Amino acid sequence: MNHVLIVDDEAEIRESLESILREEGYLVTTAATAGEALELLRDVAYDVVLLDIWLPDRDGLDALGEIRQLESENVPEVVIISGHGTIEAAVRATKLGAYDFLEKPLSLERTLIVVKNAMKARQMREDNAEFARQLAVKGTVTGQSVAMKALRQQIRLMAPTNGRVLIFGESGTGKELIGRAMHAESLRRDRPFVELNCAAIPEDYIESELFGYRHGAAPQGAGTAGTPLEKRGTFERADGGTLFLDEVGDMSLKTQAKVLRTLDEQRFLPVGASHPVHVDVRVIAATNKDLEEEIARGNFREDLFYRLNVIPFYVPPLRDRKEDIPLLVKEFLQQFGQQYGRPHVEMSEDALNTLRQYHWPGNVRELRNLVERVIILNPKIQKIERKHLPMLVYRGPKLTESGRINTRSEEFSSLLEAREAYERDYILKKLDEFHGNVSRAAEGLGLERSHLYRKMKALGVSVKE
Numbered sequence: 084m085n086h087v088l089i090v091d092d093e094a095e096i097r098e099s100l101e102s103i104l105r106e107e108g109y110l111v112t113t114a115a116t117a118g119e120a121l122e123l124l125r126d127v128a129y130d131v132v133l134l135d136i137w138l139p140d141r142d143g144l145d146a147l148g149e150i151r152q153l154e155s156e157n158v159p160e161v162v163i164i165s166g167h168g169t170i171e172a173a174v175r176a177t178k179l180g181a182y183d184f185l186e187k188p189l190s191l192e193r194t195l196i197v198v199k200n201a202m203k204a205r206q207m208r209e210d211n212a213e214f215a216r217q218l219a220v221k222g223t224v225t226g227q228s229v230a231m232k233a234l235r236q237q238i239r240l241m242a243p244t245n246g247r248v249l250i251f252g253e254s255g256t257g258k259e260l261i262g263r264a265m266h267a268e269s270l271r272r273d274r275p276f277v278e279l280n281c282a283a284i285p286e287d288y289i290e291s292e293l294f295g296y297r298h299g300a301a302p303q304g305a306g307t308a309g310t311p312l313e314k315r316g317t318f319e320r321a322d323g324g325t326l327f328l329d330e331v332g333d334m335s336l337k338t339q340a341k342v343l344r345t346l347d348e349q350r351f352l353p354v355g356a357s358h359p360v361h362v363d364v365r366v367i368a369a370t371n372k373d374l375e376e377e378i379a380r381g382n383f384r385e386d387l388f389y390r391l392n393v394i395p396f397y398v399p400p401l402r403d404r405k406e407d408i409p410l411l412v413k414e415f416l417q418q419f420g421q422q423y424g425r426p427h428v429e430m431s432e433d434a435l436n437t438l439r440q441y442h443w444p445g446n447v448r449e450l451r452n453l454v455e456r457v458i459i460l461n462p463k464i465q466k467i468e469r470k471h472l473p474m475l476v477y478r479g480p481k482l483t484e485s486g487r488i489n490t491r492s493e494e495f496s497s498l499l500e501a502r503e504a505y506e507r508d509y510i511l512k513k514l515d516e517f518h519g520n521v522s523r524a525a526e527g528l529g530l531e532r533s534h535l536y537r538k539m540k541a542l543g544v545s546v547k548e
């Protein structure tokens with residue numbers, strides 16, 4: 084929780100803010116235009132954005148509006164930087180949801196205080212969201228397929244034990260939901276459930292995320308008084324409860340060794356600390372990789388695999404249990420119907436049949452997103468018909484002879500849909516080229532691995548085993 088994005092067209096301001104904040108232990112990225120910033124924000128979750136109100140390509144207030152439209156977990160706290168004569172607009176921005184504003188010329192002291200407070204506000208929002216998520220999950224893993232019934236029974240049986248669980252399944256199949264359901268039915272239910280996605284965090288930060296750090300050992304060097312330079316890692320925050328390690332196959336061998344030692348000893352040394360911290364944590368891990376194959380390739384430690392894999396769970400992809408679709412749709416219609424003030428919205432049998440025919444590369448997450456999107460995009464209808472479904476679903480992706488998506492413009496109902504199809508196609512091609520190796524495909528695409536990973540998740544792309 085220390086990632087700042089500076090958006091200012093003046094290079095001098097960007098550079099001086101960057102060096103001050105880095106010195107204080109923050110992880111800093113900069114952008115010169117609103118367009119560049121929004122592109123970054125769509126892919127990486129920043130905690131605080133320092134946003135100049137006057138940008139060459141867009142008005143700061145418009146950019147603020149767009150930032151607030153991001154997926155809720157990605158919405159940062161925004162601090163407006165205003166110049167002379169734009170203070171009124173900055174005040175207006177705080178009414179529109181900006182956290183605070185800073186006036187140019189910037190005061191070092193005030194900048195640091197505002198950023199620190201904005202970080203705290205962001206942390207608080209995240210804690211509240213996590214609390215709400217925990218309340219929302221009553222351990223309901225929906226589905227009437229044999230596989231889902233068996234999984235629910237496994238959860239009931241295994242939840243009260245302290246046994247470690249490893250959940251296998253493609254992206255979006257519900258692995259985290261199952262982890263949460265296990266926690267909700269366990270004796271640890273009143274203690275925290277903490278999730279860490281090992282693939283979404285850059286390699287350099289994963290150890291400090293897992294184990295935290297103590298004064299003077301923050302990434303990017305030590306800071307000075309007044310900044311939050313002690314961080315509790317996920318192991319510490321999950322003490323007494325459950326730690327859910329998502330995409331565990333994406334941890335480096337070095338981090339795997341540390342996790343293994345922590346599991347064996349139930350204690351660890353935060354980065355820069357002189358005394359170990361003892362914890363009582365149940366680990367539930369999840370992966371969409373074939374870990375046995377990763378072991379054979381030398382990418383995953385066999386001893387860690389056996390420690391994690393005490394009780395294996397397998398969640399099949401949605402295309403192999405299409406009988407779950409009607410119940411899932413019913414649940415999502417209820418959820419989003421309530422959220423958007425349309426409690427009686429339903430779906431026709433014809434539309435449901437169409438959903439049954441689709442191959443769901445993004446699994447239940449894709450279905451859930453689809454239901455939400457259709458409800459939002461059709462504010463007046465009570466019954467969702469086949470014609471309301473996105474074209475890619477009711478026609479299936481049109482492949483050309485070479486296997487590429489046919490991108491004739493009439494295949495898409497919006498620019499967004501066309502862009503997503505292009506991106507999905509291009510990423511799949513790169514993944515094929517590198518035999519499913521996400522790190523190498525990311526290199527080939529000129530992206531950070533964590534960045535590509537987020538894109539894949541958003542586009543419903545999963546790596547074929």
Ligand SMILES: Nc1ncnc2c1ncn2[C@@H]1O[C@H](COP(=O)(O)OP(=O)(O)OP(=O)(O)O)[C@@H](O)[C@H]1O
Pocket residue numbers: 223224225226252253254255256257258259260261329369371411414447448451540
């Ligand atoms: N059986 C289910 N019943 C109800 N909701 C489900 C079910 N399976 C998945 N979902 C919903 O689908 C979305 C994706 O699920 P989840 O995040 O648990 O998948 P995942 O396998 O952990 O994905 P990833 O590997 O990409 O992290 C969530 O919103 C979740 O609540």
